[in-house]
Amino acid sequence: SLRIINASELRKGDVVRVEIGEMIPGDGEVIEGIAAVNEAAITGESAPVIRESGGDRSAVTGNTRLVSDWLLIRISANPGES
Structure with missing residues (x-):
């Protein structure tokens, strides 16, 4: 369930x-x-980059913005560790 x-x-x-328009809340893996x-x-x-599961384009950085679609991300570090 989502919360x-x-x-x-x-x-x-x-x-x-x-979701589109939201900030990625922390470093993680798609x-x-x-998206x-x-x-x-x-x-x-300045140009957006594509991130997707698998391969070398799956890592995402916290405090970056999703500008299309949606992603499920597994957080890879506790706050203050990245």
């Missing part, structure tokens, strides 16, 4: 669903879905 919690409550191993992510605040790159 809404604060990003600060997330722990390593938690799975979150992120386990389902394919464009705006990483400009982190990388300086």
Whole structure:
């Protein structure tokens, strides 16, 4: 079941669903879905990048914005560890 919690409550191993327009709440690994992510605040790159499960495009960075579709993400670090 889905429930809404604060990003600060997330722990390593938690799975979150992120929808278009939302911020990715923490570093993690995409386990389902394919979407464009705006990483400009982190990388300086203005063009969104595609993230999807499997392969070398599955890692996502916290505080980046989903600009299309949705992703299921497994959080890879506790707050303050990444």
